[in-house]
Amino acid sequence: MKKNNFPKLHNATWPGIVGKGDGSEPIIPLDTLLEKTAAAEVNGVKFDGIDLGLFDEHIRMDASEGEIKKLHDKVRDFGLQIGTLVAPVWPPSGGAAMGSEEERKRFVDVVRRACRFGEKLRKLGIRTTNIIRIDSASSVSAWAEHPVHSTKMIAQTFREACDVAAGFGEQLAAEGEICWGGMHSWKTMLDTLEQVDRPNIGFQADMAHTLLYLLGYNSPEDRILPADFQWKDREELSNALKQLTARLRPWTIDFHIAQNDGTVFGSGSHDKTGRHCLANDPNGKLDIGKDAGYWLRDDQGNLTKAFRHICWDGCMFPNEVMEKQDTWNNILAAMIQVRELHGWYENEDNFNQNIK
Template identity: 55%
Template sequence: MSLKLHNAMWPGLVGKEEGTDHPPISLERMLELTKNAEVDGKHFDGVDLFLFHPHTDPNASDDDIKRMADQIAEAGFKVGSLVAPVWPGTVGGCAFGSEEDRDNFVHAVAVSCKIADALKANGVRDYGIIRIDSAGGPADFAKDEAANTKLLAETFQRAGAVAAEHGERLAAEGEICWGGMHSWKHMLNTLEETGMPSTVGFQADLAHTYLYLLGYNAPEHALLKEGYSEEEFWAAYKTMTDALRPWTIDFHVAQNDGSVHGTGSHDKTGRHCQADDPNGKLDITRCSEMWLKDYDHRGIKHICWDGCMFDNAVLEQGSTWNAILDAMLKVQAAV
């Protein structure tokens, strides 16, 4: 069976602020933009959700979740993966922080599992994972890497046990702004220390993992130097994907122009650029193929586009989503 194609709803939230020229875009509007995308008569199959305001109240009632599920179903979509609100200031806390922080992190996963159960009960979710990260920065993590790796793994183990009770799996996103997963080596160490491959795995995002190669926030783990050749790129990409692919249980199609960007807690992270950006560094299809080898053996049933921090004017253009869908269809056909 071909991989289902999903669009992320969080580009309408990440980096958006009320009262500015880039306010949050409602879930209703993001669903509409996704539904309107079309390439040669083909459309998106579903959406992935960010479980936080204003799209989703983490403490929503069953009736609230049913209303959202009905709305998504009416748009013709299924729900795939869910982003848990694990960060300080939302529901959660740093996974290698204080005891209270770590308890809050596990609670955020439990809240997400409850919403996942409700979505399944309402018939709109049959596959996907719950996405997490460490909710702490590389600088804090570096203060004691050995101790923090142990704390991080213990928190992931506790959260993984909660997820397993609900029939869910957790995928830690490889993003350079999160301590303990800010390089491909740190990410691998965290997953191995957690030691729950059937429950806690990796979410590979093309834009974020590109910066793993260059060693942003962890120069000691760089696989490439600036000015690299194409041959050097593919050799490095193979090293990275061979190491992390066995853990990969969720996948984001994306593009990166080689720069970094961030707002708030998303400091110095991979800059997503548009799918057809002429400055894009990645062969989206070929890179995706390397992550998605034997995807069915790892329980992957869908792939999702991720493109955060675009201006609202870009997100409101139908051509933006058609270009994204076109890139997704090429990946689907290749794997």
């Protein structure tokens, strides 16, 4: 039997930026992240690609065609492809999706610029998907002042952004993270997605963030696990994950493998959110291989094959940890396990033709 070669295994570049700077640790250069990703190897298996954050600290979103081609050549020379892009929708380049008219215009304009960048990478043949990640760029506390109106405004901005993205052949994935208003719980996330009502909007699940949906951080009334839940009760945790994924899986178009110890964390200017832990962290509450299956398989246990690639997200790890090659080898090993348990084999020629 041939070994599974799908979904493709990607690393993320934005952990070199998120939670860095602003009096915190220095930003990790893009070249360093590419080098560590390309060098990782477990029993002959390597990362297939990267998901790219369009942050000025790594690459200008308004890069010229020559600059984009240079990025293409650099990533290709490392033997990697590019998958999902992150649009920097936050101020100062963007603005709150539920903010003033000017802020919402900036938000949509950032999406437009990110879509332009993504379309060019697809035409160059190195980008393997047409998904761009967004969030509401709005605080939970501001959203909570007028919940109904706030969600209505976020949905309106997302609709406008979706219409722009459709013109470039792109889909938008709204990140399920507890620090963003209107998507800080599974229920508010569903409400937002349903109000957007566009065929090219979807959900991005990150295992570290969605675990906190179960606990009701920032939205206690929406918790799925009971207030007296004990982490040793694996059966109850599994049942809760089944409930959560049954609701959000139909919307999910992008998926992050991650670990969480059941707590929140923030660094730099980033608000507290799901704490990303190393794949082999002894305090991790998730069984990564098994729990990824709740997202990758339907309620009957059948593979959905909804994701052509999966990505590791490890934001706000200390630089000392991220600069160790063993860190990336251990992460890659966890990704490989997920693919062995929930992946499939496919002819590579078909895949390469699809991305062009």
